[in-house]
Amino acid sequence: MDRPDPQEALAQVLRDHGRLVGLQPDRVRGLLSDLLGVGGRDFRAEVDALVVACEEGIPALLLDTVDSADTAVTEGVGLLEARGLTTERAAGATLAWASALEAPVSESLSSSMRSDPSAPSSGGDLLSAAATSLPAPTHRTPTVEPVPTRPSHPSKGPEPDREPRTNPAQGPARFPFARGRTAGVAAGLVAVIVAGTVGATILWPDGPSKADTRPVAAQGGTLRLTTSGGLTWDPMETTDPGLRLLMNRALYRGLVAFAAAADDEPGTLVADLATTTGQTVDKGRTWVFALRPDAHWEDGSPVTCADAKAGVARAFGAARFFGYSYEAAILIDVPHTSDGLPVYKGAGTAGRAAFDSAVRCSGSDLTIRLLGPEYEFPRYLALPELAPYRAAAPLGPGKRSMSSGPYVVEASAADAATLVRNAHWSRQADSLRPAVPDRLSITTTDVDDVASGLATDAVEFRRSVTLSPLPASADKAFAQSPDRTQVAPAGVTEMLVPNLRTTTMSSTAYRRAFALSTDRLSYVAAMGGPAVSMVQRSTAGTYHSSPSVAFDVAQARSLLAGDKPRLKVAFHASPESERAMTALAAGWRQAGFKVDLVAFRGSRAAYVEAIATAAGTTTYDAVRTDYVDSLNRSATAQLVDPRFAVGPSAAEAKTVTTAIDRAIGTPPGPDRDAAWRSVDDVIAVLSLLVPLANRASLVGSGSAVRGATTSIEFSGVLDPLRISLAPAES
Structure with missing residues (x-):
């Protein structure tokens, strides 16, 4: 036939x-x-x-x-x-x-x-659609001048040309196989990348989630928020995205903020304590933020530029120097030590002069000078870690700032806290936060108990929302009330990272065969989710599905041309991951690879240490890692940038660097998004990274809760910004 x-x-x-x-x-x-x-x-x-x-x-x-x-x-x-x-x-x-x-x-x-196919295409012109099907693709490289990329060393980048002041409104460094002396920093960051500390649940839902469309209720009431972790009011002391987002919405206003968005959509960057989302006169190297005159702390004193500078300084003094604090601090024009970290540590005199030169106040204007141009830097200032800071009496671990938001901490213990109205906050001075409930009650509660209570509409859970993701198994329990759960991307990509130092992965044909014989659907099924719901998300932080690589063993075998190259792959073992990696190995063996799976059955920390030690060697051809999305797409791009990591052939490296430089140098807007989509396409076609699946967060709310949405910027957790409550039952 x-x-x-x-x-x-x-x-x-x-x-x-x-x-x-x-x-x-x-x-x-x-x-x-x-x-x-x-x-x-x-x-x-x-x-x-x-x-x-x-x-x-x-x-x-x-x-x-x-x-x-x-x-x-x-x-x-x-x-x-x-x-x-x-x-x-x-x-x-x-x-x-x-x-x-x-x-x-x-x-x-x-x-x-x-x-009439003659109309020009509107974006992503580095790769045509046909290029995604070529084993050894060629690319149309646009003739654009490269722009200065963010330096990975203490020296300053070239002084960029000056341009009229603009006001763009939008918006980890290294990876296992890093190049050069920054590999020491990479080893520390691998812990974050591999550990997946955001607390997301691996989940591929059976069907699309439904946003809450119920009408907003009246002002007032007590909203209960449940979390599975310990409580702290110091954003430097937690990686819990739900708790960090609550701090941003309820207590610690940033210079800028992410507005609430529809589920699965990125939030728009808007002004918060500053009057704009930042102004730059030199293509994103120097940023100026003018503070609002009507913002106050909980004691009635005004929020000043010195407070804003103190908040930025805290990023340099984080006890655990990783994550977004790390990313923001290394962008600022402060020299680095031999270990790749800034000489200024957030306190004391060492490096203070350099910090004061890079971050300075003039009246109510805060100026921040970066090592090099970076249009997306203001996004970091939307996080509670970098919010303006004025010390308050501690409650729990870490330091605590006074509140500049609609609530203050009335009482707090290890497993419970109460937030009440801030008498010195007003809606006139903060148009972002409706702050409808009068009180917020936060409790540490077992997630299984929360899931059961919400699914059965238990009275004590009707006015509750989850800060921590629910178990994936809870999704089916909400079949009769789908408007009370939401599923959102958690910002964690499970992927395989080829080591281009090895004989196997230095070959474009072998690398392409590796990607083509990677059976993602079997991987997802083995990890416990329906394969039809697997979504390939961006590897460059753009919420864009790059061209999928079909599972095609025949094509992979053709690329290997009878060769049987070594394929030694390391992964951290769990019952699910061992099943999943065994499923992947079957496809690789069918293609002709000599597969050697190395399962680390000890602690995740031991696995982190092992692959960090192996970075810079040819011990493994690939490692299985979790990558946590960055807020800064140019930082994420360093995973594959041959100027910072071991790269492909010279011709392919030029394609990669041209795509990245073009994206970095494009001001915020549709053109920049299209340029980053082109970077995604290059990554996919050259098989520089092999995404397996994306994690998602399942969150829930009680039947009396209105206006619940999720936040992509905070790992898909529930955003309390617009929540209101139905009138209490009589």
Whole structure:
């Protein structure tokens, strides 16, 4: 029997599995591959385009149409062009979906799109769609001047050209196989990357979560918030994203903040204690923040520039120098010691002069000078770790600042705390925070008890929300009340990191074969989640699904050309991860690799130490790690930047650095986002990283809670910003 072409195969998939299969990109790819068989290799670009259309939600757009799908088709083509597809490829994929779904498209639109593919594409022009199917891809490299990248050493970057003052409104360093003397810092950061300390639950939900659409209730009431960890009011003493977000919303206002956003959407950066999101006169190297005159601490005293400077200084003195505090501090123009850390430690005289020169006050204006240009630096100032600081009496571990937000800490113990209204806060001075409840009651509670209480609508949980993610198994318990749970990206990507120092991974063909024979669907199934819900998220911090690499053992075997290269892969063992890695090894062996899985069955800390020790050697061809998203896309890009890590061949390295430099030098806005999508595409095509899956957070709220949303910037936890409560039961 003749094999179908991709459009015929797509129609067959929908006939056999229903039209809603179009909401499951990875399942669509697998079903198309099954129907096309070996001949599918001739249609790799077409299949990739159909799957990318699925990822962009084009089938859902078409399913929503009634009388005419012309508007949905036009919008779909634009979405695919923004992903880097040519107009012809974008139109072909969109019309193929429209045909398979029997969406009503006018003959005039269909004819014009099929006959006039000449319109320019709107983004991602480093790679065409077809490039995603080439074993050893070539890239169209735009002729752009490189821009100064953030230095990884104490010396200052070149002084950038000055430009008119602008006000952009948007927005870890090293990885296991780092290059040069900064590898010492890398070893310390591997602990954060591998440990996955954000507390997210591994979860691939059975269906899409539903946002809370219930009306906002009246002012007042007591909101209960539950957490599974210990309480502290020092953001430097916790990595708990839910508790940190609560601090930001209730107590410690930043110079800027992330506004609440729809679920699964990034929050917009807005002014908070500052009057703008920051002004720069030199392409992002120097930033000026003017403080509002009407913000006050809980004792009634004004928030000053000195307080803002004290908050920045705390980033240099963190007891555990990692995470966002680390990322922010190393960007600031303070010299580094031989270990790669700033000479200033947040207190004392050592390095203080350098800090005072880089971070200075003039009246109510705070000026921060960076080592090099960085347009996304203001995003760090939205975090409680870098919020303006004025010491208050301690409550629990660590230091505590006075509150500049709508609440103050009335009482606090190791497992419970109460926040009440701040008499010196006003909505006129803080338009971001509605602060509807009168009191916040925070308790440390077992997550299984919380899940049971919320699912059964127990009285004591009806006015509750979760700060800590719920167990994945709890999702099904909310089947009758889906508006009380939300699932959001947790900001943790499970991935394999090739070591380009080894003979195996220094070969582009071998590396590509490694990616092609990595069976992600089997990995996800072995980890305990339905494979159809696996989502590939950005490896460069952009919330963008880079071109998926299909599981294609035949193509991988062809690339190896009879060779049987060594593939030694290290991972931290658990019952689930051992099943998952065994599933991956099967695909690698089918391709022809000589696989050696090295399972570390001790503590995670021992695994961290082992791969940190092995960094810079050829001990392992790849390691399995968890990567925690950065707020700064240029920092994340250093994972694959050959100027900071061992890179591919010279020609490929030029493609990588050109893409990164172009993205770093583009001011905030759609063009910058498109440039970072191109970086994602380069990473995927060159197989510099092999993403396996993304973690998600399941959070819940009681039946009397209104306005619950989630925050991507804080690992998908529930955002209390807009929460209100239904009137108390009589």
